[in-house]
Amino acid sequence: MIRSRMVLVALAVASIASVSLASCSGAAPAPTTPSWTYPNGTITNTRVAQSSIDLANISTLTKRWSFDLSGTATANVGGYGTLAANPVVQAGVIYIQDLHSNVYALSLSSGRLLWKHLFNKPELSGPGPNGVAVAKGLVYGETPTAAFALNDTTGHLVWSNATLLKHGQGTFGIQPEVAHGQVFLASQYGPAKGGGILISLNATTGKKLWSFATMTGPDPGVAALGLGAGGAWETPLVSANGTVSFGIGNPYQMIGEAYSQPAKLLYSNSVVTLNARTGKLLWYYQGVPNDFKDYDMQASPISVTVGGTPVVISGGKMGYVYEMNAHTGKLLWKKAVGVHTGYDNQSLNALEHKATLKLPFTFEPGSFGGILTNMAYANNTVYAATLNLPLAYTKSDQVTGGKPATKFTYGGAMVALNAATGAIKWNTTIKGIPDGAATVSNDLVVTATEEGRLMAFNAATGAIVLNMKLPRAMNAPLAIVGKTIIVAAGGPVLKGSKEKSQIDAYTVR
Numbered sequence: 218m219i220r221s222r223m224v225l226v227a228l229a230v231a232s233i234a235s236v237s238l239a240s241c242s243g244a245a246p247a248p249t250t251p252s253w254t255y256p257n258g259t260i261t262n263t264r265v266a267q268s269s270i271d272l273a274n275i276s277t278l279t280k281r282w283s284f285d286l287s288g289t290a291t292a293n294v295g296g297y298g299t300l301a302a303n304p305v306v307q308a309g310v311i312y313i314q315d316l317h318s319n320v321y322a323l324s325l326s327s328g329r330l331l332w333k334h335l336f337n338k339p340e341l342s343g344p345g346p347n348g349v350a351v352a353k354g355l356v357y358g359e360t361p362t363a364a365f366a367l368n369d370t371t372g373h374l375v376w377s378n379a380t381l382l383k384h385g386q387g388t389f390g391i392q393p394e395v396a397h398g399q400v401f402l403a404s405q406y407g408p409a410k411g412g413g414i415l416i417s418l419n420a421t422t423g424k425k426l427w428s429f430a431t432m433t434g435p436d437p438g439v440a441a442l443g444l445g446a447g448g449a450w451e452t453p454l455v456s457a458n459g460t461v462s463f464g465i466g467n468p469y470q471m472i473g474e475a476y477s478q479p480a481k482l483l484y485s486n487s488v489v490t491l492n493a494r495t496g497k498l499l500w501y502y503q504g505v506p507n508d509f510k511d512y513d514m515q516a517s518p519i520s521v522t523v524g525g526t527p528v529v530i531s532g533g534k535m536g537y538v539y540e541m542n543a544h545t546g547k548l549l550w551k552k553a554v555g556v557h558t559g560y561d562n563q564s565l566n567a568l569e570h571k572a573t574l575k576l577p578f579t580f581e582p583g584s585f586g587g588i589l590t591n592m593a594y595a596n597n598t599v600y601a602a603t604l605n606l607p608l609a610y611t612k613s614d615q616v617t618g619g620k621p622a623t624k625f626t627y628g629g630a631m632v633a634l635n636a637a638t639g640a641i642k643w644n645t646t647i648k649g650i651p652d653g654a655a656t657v658s659n660d661l662v663v664t665a666t667e668e669g670r671l672m673a674f675n676a677a678t679g680a681i682v683l684n685m686k687l688p689r690a691m692n693a694p695l696a697i698v699g700k701t702i703i704v705a706a707g708g709p710v711l712k713g714s715k716e717k718s719q720i721d722a723y724t725v726r
Contacts (some may be wrong), residue, residue, distance in 0.1 A: 300707025348392025473613030
């Protein structure tokens with residue numbers, strides 16, 4: 218199923234442009250001003266900010282400026298909003314992309330529009346997130362059907378490649394990564410027969426270097442898979458050891474198919490690690506084989522060293538955090554987070570013919586729950602925002618389930634886990650949908666909710682130290698640089714509100 222950052226109204230992820238004076242070698246030079254260099258802040262996807270915001274000054278946070286996209290961007294897209302992804306900041310410039318593929322460059326200090334490049338694509342590349350990456354004077358991104366590069370000073374088009382996806386091979390909507398002279402991206406919606414495509418481009422010319430099909434295994438169910446099978450949604454991990462790792466989505470199969478013709482359906486619901494130069498498969502770890510609940514393993518993989526061992530940390534909508542050996546893919550530990558109601562092993566049991574299908578039933582995490590946005594890592598701790606929403610299966614031709622017949626409440630939590638063992642350090646409940654991802658700023662963990670709340674937690678204890686009302690709904694991760702938190706307030710229109718999209722900067726004294 219399509220990845221969505223929304224409960225009941227399907228949240229979308231808007232993508233963000235990222236500007237960087239970093240070289241394509243993947244190792245950014247020391248910035249002269251604080252930056253959010255990559256889509257997830259760092260090349261290792263740790264989401265750790267170059268920031269002075271901390272427990273001592275977070276209470277002084279106030280709005281500094283606001284940039285209104287009304288009249289600049291087209292209206293709310295398909296119930297997903299206008300903005301949904303992570304702003305990227307380099308050399309005092311914010312780069313961001315909306316869900317119509319339009320790219321904007323703003324002054325970090327004043328919010329003044331420096332340039333815009335309008336694509337105004339009427340078609341939506343899924344719920345996003347879209348977004349851009351920046352290196353060597355170019356801003357890289359995609360429309361639903363083409364990859365492109367813009368001049369980072371003027372916004373003028375430098376190159377465009379519309380030959381990457383054949384008819385039926387889905388659309389683009391992922392926020393790419395740039396390193397080692399390559400642009401790494403992926404399709405989201407797979408073709409009617411087959412699955413998603415992982416792609417590497419020459420960063421200078423846009424020419425395709427290699428591609429990897431995610432759903433080409435021998436399993437009997439692969440040929441019947443439909444829309445959304447095995448795509449990638451979030452920015453991949455490019456490691457210093459010459460590898461690139463993608464978090465792969467679900468196979469989009471019906472529950473009846475999972476029981477009547479069960480199969481692993483490689484490489485859905487997996488972390489797939491390839492040789493970055495050749496695209497050759499090195500290893501994979503599949504979190505949920507034979508999935509029928511839309512349990513994407515979509516979160517951006519994180520690269521760190523734990524106890525002297527290089528590891529990759531990932532997770533997704535199944536509500537688990539996984540840690541794997543970075544060289545072999547061997548699972549070191551996995552840990553459930555959020556609400557689980559006893560149906561975690563259904564897909565595996567069906568695969569092993571240990572269960573028969575019995576309808577109806579209600580399960581949690583639902584298809585819009587679990588770990589829906591990217592995690593963060595700092596000080597031997599993994600931080601994950603979880604979303605709790607049950608769904609019910611009533612028919613064998615359902616892929617994601619539907620609204621339960623009984624009353625339910627939804628919400629979420631921010632969870633901290635020990636990176637060495639997976640043990641939960643703290644778990645703090647959130648009233649609302651935490652779709653702002655997790656971001657570390659010194660001794661704080663920061664996120665935002667779809668209902669329009671900016672929240673900060675004590676990183677050591679989980680205590681809520683900030684719960685600020687925002688002017689609009691949220692459906693995007695945050696960027697934090699220096700004394701500033703950048704909020705892309707362009708989420709879906711909520712009941713009683715009017716459509717408006719804006720980018721706000723909040724600063725501390």
